[in-house]
């Protein structure tokens with residue numbers, strides 16, 4: 001009988017989709033669920049971007065494109081990244097793909113060899129695809145726990161202890177999914193200083209939430225002296241322009257761009273042609289709807305952090321970016337008899353009809369860090385208020 005490979009049987013996944021399936025089942029049963037589970041804007045794509053896609057179809061832009069992407073989009077992305085990261089990118093440095101996500105796999109594959117003992121450092125908790133792709137690629141995953149006492153910032157001593165001559169890649173994500181933490185210029189500078197002794201180590205800088213910063217301007221590690229050449233900058237349109245289902249992302253790195261292009265040729269041939277023209281409009285066209293969306297995330301961040309901190313047994317830091325908060329629910333779990341954050345998540349979903357993700361959806365638990373859940377506040381202010389009220393009621397009824 002034919003068998004399935006270990007690599008495939010053991011492949012990780014994105015748990016948000018698993019919870020989404022639970023939510024959809026409950027909705028189909030007629031339940032009203034307030035969902036804070038999925039990381040996608042609750043807005044529809046701005047009208048000028050939709051119009052550009054319609055024009056692209058009318059103009060017959062329906063065939064394959066070059067695997068690296070259409071020249072117009074590579075130029076737009078290079079100019080945007082140059083302006084926002086203070087680096088002189090050219091269109092040749094840019095590779096376009098169907099979303100930012102494929103570059104997680106392409107990056108690990110481009111800089112590590114299967115079974116060669118090449119190590120990849122990645123933060124935990126993190127977007128779960130990092131770990132699954134490191135393992136599936138046959139590289140060695142080395143977790144760098146993000147600690148609450150450091151507001152989920154980087155533990156430099158841990159980085160120094162774990163980086164070595166076999167380390168081929170350091171994965172960074174700022175603003176961060178799931179904690180919402182943004183790394184400051186000083187923190188990035190300290191990381192760059194450690195890397196100076198390890199010239200073989202690339203940096204994968206996942207910047208898909210770079211336009212969602214609430215307090216301080218965004219800083220890319222690629223902007224720091226000596227970092228541009230060795231850093232893969234990843235950005236995309238999903239989050240910033242409410243285009244999750246369109247699938248469009250891009251990566252910038254001079255040396256790796258031709259290799260990424262070959263990976264695109266081996267997988268998708270090219271990114272969706274119509275979407276690429278929509279992407280040109282997103283980056284170069286009118287930004288007013290985009291700006292209004294970004295402003296709303298800041299208001300929602302303030303609302304949800306304040307609200308969560310009024311709930312018994314919950315403590316929530318005030319993160320600087322993305323659209324996530326990562327409250328500590330250890331005390332609430334204890335008071336309500338929930339063994340862990342996953343047990344609490346399930347009870348919130350089935351008893352209070354409020355959907356969130358648990359810490360176990362973002363990698364192995366960090367010892368001593370307690371229990372956390374992730375709220376995505378890509379939800380209206382009204383839904384945030386209703387969700388908080390439902391939780392307050394549930395806590396009151398369950399001994400919290």
Ligand SMILES: Cc1ncc(COP(=O)(O)O)c(C=O)c1O
Nearest residue numbers: 039099100101127177236238249
């Ligand atoms: C940290 C991070 N990187 C990458 C992605 C993938 O984004 P895309 O929809 O552009 O593939 C996500 C999506 O949730 C994310 O949270």
